[in-house]
Amino acid sequence: xxxxxxxxxxxxxxxxxxxxxxxxxxxxxxxxxxxxxxxxxxxxxxxxxxxxxxxxxxxxxxxxxxxxxxxxxxxxxxxxxxxxxxxxxxxxxxxxxxxxxxxxxxxxxxxxxxxxxxxxxxxxxxxxxxxxxxxxxxxxxxxxxxxxxxxxxxxxxxxxxxxxxxxxxxxxxxxxxxxxxxxxxxxxxxxxxxxxxxxxxxxxxxxxxxxxxxxxxxxxxxxxxxxxxxxxxxxxxxxxxxxxxxxxxxxxxx
Amino acid sequence: xxxxxxxxxxxxxxxxxxxxxxxxxxxxxxxxxxxxxxxxxxxxxxxxxxxxxxxxxxxxxxxxxxxxxxxxxxxxxxxxxxxxxxxxxxxxxxxxxxxxxxxxxxxxxxxxxxxxxxxxxxxxxxxxxxxxxxxxxxxxxxxxxxxxxxxxxxxxxxxxxxxxxxxxxxxxxxxxxxxxxxxxxxxxxxxxxxxxxxxxxxxxxxxxxxxxxxxxxxxxxxxxxxxxxxxxxxxxxxxxxxxxxxxxxxxx
Numbered sequence: 001x002x003x004x005x006x007x008x009x010x011x012x013x014x015x016x017x018x019x020x021x022x023x024x025x026x027x028x029x030x031x032x033x034x035x036x037x038x039x040x041x042x043x044x045x046x047x048x049x050x051x052x053x054x055x056x057x058x059x060x061x062x063x064x065x066x067x068x069x070x071x072x073x074x075x076x077x078x079x080x081x082x083x084x085x086x087x088x089x090x091x092x093x094x095x096x097x098x099x100x101x102x103x104x105x106x107x108x109x110x111x112x113x114x115x116x117x118x119x120x121x122x123x124x125x126x127x128x129x130x131x132x133x134x135x136x137x138x139x140x141x142x143x144x145x146x147x148x149x150x151x152x153x154x155x156x157x158x159x160x161x162x163x164x165x166x167x168x169x170x171x172x173x174x175x176x177x178x179x180x181x182x183x184x185x186x187x188x189x190x191x192x193x194x195x196x197x198x199x200x201x202x203x204x205x206x207x208x209x210x211x212x213x214x215x216x217x218x219x220x221x222x223x224x225x226x227x228x229x230x231x232x233x234x235x236x237x238x239x240x241x242x243x244x245x246x247x248x249x250x251x252x253x254x
Numbered sequence: 255x256x257x258x259x260x261x262x263x264x265x266x267x268x269x270x271x272x273x274x275x276x277x278x279x280x281x282x283x284x285x286x287x288x289x290x291x292x293x294x295x296x297x298x299x300x301x302x303x304x305x306x307x308x309x310x311x312x313x314x315x316x317x318x319x320x321x322x323x324x325x326x327x328x329x330x331x332x333x334x335x336x337x338x339x340x341x342x343x344x345x346x347x348x349x350x351x352x353x354x355x356x357x358x359x360x361x362x363x364x365x366x367x368x369x370x371x372x373x374x375x376x377x378x379x380x381x382x383x384x385x386x387x388x389x390x391x392x393x394x395x396x397x398x399x400x401x402x403x404x405x406x407x408x409x410x411x412x413x414x415x416x417x418x419x420x421x422x423x424x425x426x427x428x429x430x431x432x433x434x435x436x437x438x439x440x441x442x443x444x445x446x447x448x449x450x451x452x453x454x455x456x457x458x459x460x461x462x463x464x465x466x467x468x469x470x471x472x473x474x475x476x477x478x479x480x481x482x483x484x485x486x487x488x489x490x491x492x493x494x495x496x497x498x499x500x501x502x503x504x505x506x
Contacts, residue, residue: 076266077270083257125313
């Protein structure tokens with residue numbers, strides 16, 4: 001039956017596993033939230049009826065507060081990750097990367113903690129004085145964490161490039177020509193899958209993470225007023241990083 | 255260090271695994287939501303200040319709408335489970351029928367609930383939302399009733415099985431008792447089977463209690479039973495705690 005072909009399709013089980021994780025649901029809601037933010041700005045700028053603008057504004061606010069509630073208690077994960085990162089043996093990991101990882105996790109941990117504390121004020125359950133200040137400090141902590149991760153990503157990409165160059169220089173001329181041919185092939189779509197070495201996979205993963213973090217850093221920067229970006233740019237940047245995260249979470253629950 | 259002892263404690267990893275699942279977070283929020291519902295009623299009845307009541311009312315409403323958003327798209331899981339139950343060959347026919355009924359009831363409830371989301375949050379009010387919400391509650395109630403029937407039937411079958419096991423093993427039981435008295439050790443194989451039966455029995459009892467408590471919510475929402483917020487709140491808290499406990503043990 002058609003229904004059977006639909007219900008037993010592997011995508012359905014994959015989807016079920018995906019939405020059973022908090023990360024999966026969070027990234028989906030985040031994508032919709034930031035895209036609504038962009039659409040609210042866009043429909044406002046293109047003089048659409050007020051009801052349409054209000055519709056997207058409401059989705060953005062609502063999904064934002066749903067995700068805030070879903071974040072309650074998530075700071076524990078980041079404090080633990082910071083401890084694990086700082087306990088990593090010095091020989092096995094580059095010290096620069098290690099300290100940047102600790103910085104990133106601590107930044108996120110404080111962001112989540114302050115965000116959790118500000119939750120009850122923001123959704124109107126119990127207003128209190130320091131909430132706006134707390135929200136600002138939360139944004140600063142998030143930005144600090146992202147800055148650490150951007151620094152780590154740039155450093156790792158630089159190291160990967162240096163390693164490739166060293167490998168190329170150390171081999172003899174004929175092998176060097178082979179490697180150059182292979183590198184050129186890597187950028188042709190058809191051969192990407194076969195030619196992807198672990199090095200290329202690392203590079204791709206690091207590049208993706210870097211793009212995601214740069215896009216993410218636009219959100220707290222705009223919130224703190226450090227840069228004068230309008231809602232349209234913030235919305236698109238947030239959507240991009242959410243889609244990257246959604247894709248990663250989808251792969252993980254395969 | 256003290257910090258290390260705390261951070262590396264197995265409970266922390268268990269907690270992280272628990273909150274990484276949607277069900278875990280949902281049961282926690284649900285427990286707080288229904289307990290707030292009870293507290294709001296209790297504080298109102300005991301003449302506490304309006305601000306305190308408003309706090310718990312706010313928590314109840316807010317967590318309710320957060321959980322509604324977290325349910326979006328969950329109906330797929332129940333439609334699939336209904337199809338799987340329908341195709342299960344070796345299952346007891348009564349249990350199979352109850353399982354299908356339960357899953358379909360939940361699936362329709364979730365679908366209708368998803369449709370009313372935009373209205374409930376005030377994003378896009380719609381005329382038919384109230385009607386859809388009523389139908390959603392009816393579907394939920396139907397699913398719960400099927401599960402209660404399945405639970406009662408399972409418990410009945412289990413008592414029958416244990417009674418027949420005890421009759422068969424009359425002589426074996428006497429031998430086992432002698433063995434136990436002389437060596438102080440319990441006979442192995444018989445015990446393992448008894449353990450499994452007890453565990454299944456407990457699971458069935460927990461599920462039945464949870465479903466009966468859950469029934470209070472749609473019954474009072476549809477007006478079929480005149481239960482006040484206090485009773486509904488407590489019933490919801492009990493079923494949420496049972497679900498939370500089950501999920502906690504699952505993510506061990």
